[in-house]
Amino acid sequence: MFKKVLIANRGEIACRVIRACRELGIKTIAIHSEVDRESMHVKFADQSICVGDASVSESYLNIPSIIAAAEISGADAIHPGYGFLAENTYFAEVCEACRLNFIGPSKESIEQMGNKITAIKLMKKSGIPVIPGSDGPVNVDDPKIFDTAQKIGYPVIIKATAGGGGKGMRIVTSKENLKNSIVMAQTEAKAAFGNPEIYMEKYIEEPHHIEFQILGDKYGKTAYLPERDCSIQRRHQKLIEESPSPLISDTLRKKMGRVARNAAEAVKYVTVGTVEFLVDKKGYFYFIEMNTRIQVEHPVTELVTGIDLVKEQIKLAAGEKLLIVPEKINILGHAIECRINAEDPDRDFIPSPGTIGKLFLPGGPGIRLDTHVYSGYTIPPFYDSLIAKIIALGESRDEAIARMSRALREVEIEGIKNTSALHSKIMANEKFRKGSVSTNFLPKYILGR
Structure with a gap:
């Protein structure tokens, strides 16, 4: 069993992980941004380390600072919680390279399931029912996008291949709205996940x-x-x-x-x-x-x-x-x-x-x-x-x-x-x-x- 776990997150999920660790007899290290010094997870943990400024890019997404905090504190594992770096293949890979146990699946599993197109292809290959959709990414400049949408059947939904939480998604009910919806979804996906790639699938109504x-x-x-x-x-x-x-x-x-x-x-x-x-x-x-x-x-x-x-x-x-x-x-x-x-x-x-x-x-x-x-x-x-x-x-x-x-x-x-x-x-x-x-x-x- 692990001796010391660093929680690479904040808020209620960080508190939840700390409680589980305590029941297992594991010491905990909380990371926090400058503005989170008074957060409950910082008070609960056995140790706390500030990893950067208020912005997520400088703190909870700051991989070098988080890894440094784990090494300085003597952690042997990192729990990512949800959101932030929880489904980041590179972070899991860095943890492995630094001999820190990543409390989550392998980087290969994250990579396979993190990209929705790859995941859907794998599920189809395994005989698991999937929603009809495009065979790969779609782009506003592709002349075949209208044919793809017509083949799938309106309404269709445009989705970001990375991330989740409703970001980079648009429902399209007709040909006239398709191109504009693709552009908006790509823009939102890039801003949210750093990846503008999107795909198209049948929109299931009232599921x-x-x-x-x-x-x-x-x-x-x-x-x-x-x-x-x-x-x-x-x-x-x-x-x-x-x-x-x-x-x-x-x-x-x-x-x-x-x-x-x-x-x-x-x-x-x-x-x-x-x-x-x-x-x-x-x-x-x-x-x-x-x-x-x-x-x-x-x-x-x-x-x-x-x-x-x-x-x-x-x-x-x-x-x-x-x-x-x-x-x-x-x-x-x-x-x-x-x-x-x-x-x-x-x-x-x-x-x-x-x-x-x-x-x-x-x-x-x-x-x-x-x-x-x-x-x-x-x-x-x-x-x-x-x-x-x-x-x-x-x-x-x-x-x-x-x-x-x-x-x-x-x-x-x-x-x-x-x-x-x-x-x-x-x-x-x-x-x-x-x-x-x-x-x-x-x-x-x-x-x-």
């Missing part, structure tokens, strides 16, 4: 977004856990996740889980990752991507399985054997997660940085809270707006919704705007309560767009 947690060890064994439903999204960014999905039968769960496991085996996957699918109105499902890291929404899976995924991730990276048997896992009720962001829903979700005054966050039966904020903490404007995750567990979906509704009413955060009231509105919506939701739910039934 369900279903994902499976997968785990793999260094000895070739893989496993899958019960699915998460991530259909409630805004601009391709997940807002609410739950497990199990109210729309997935036991038969379909096993079928999709086995396909997810096959996807992991195709890239010899090690540690913890996620295979994501779209499920259409007829119940057909299609692979869309694999995330080679821990997910923001991992707590819902932890609550319904009783498995600590971050500890499993660390143990698998350290070379321990995977002992989980999917067929023996019992689903322990129903869990729902709401992401609370420092944003103003009444002003098109504009970020709301600032200093938190009065703060009350919920607790009580069946409620888990993952956060890094506290009264007096200043939310900087330079990073992601996620400030807390509230997770409710109930014996049934109805009880989980009731507990989440109660928890959201207890939230009090002064000094900044936040999205807790929006989540309360969703919990009260009859369509959501019936479980009949798709990826267009939020704009159509809540935001009225």
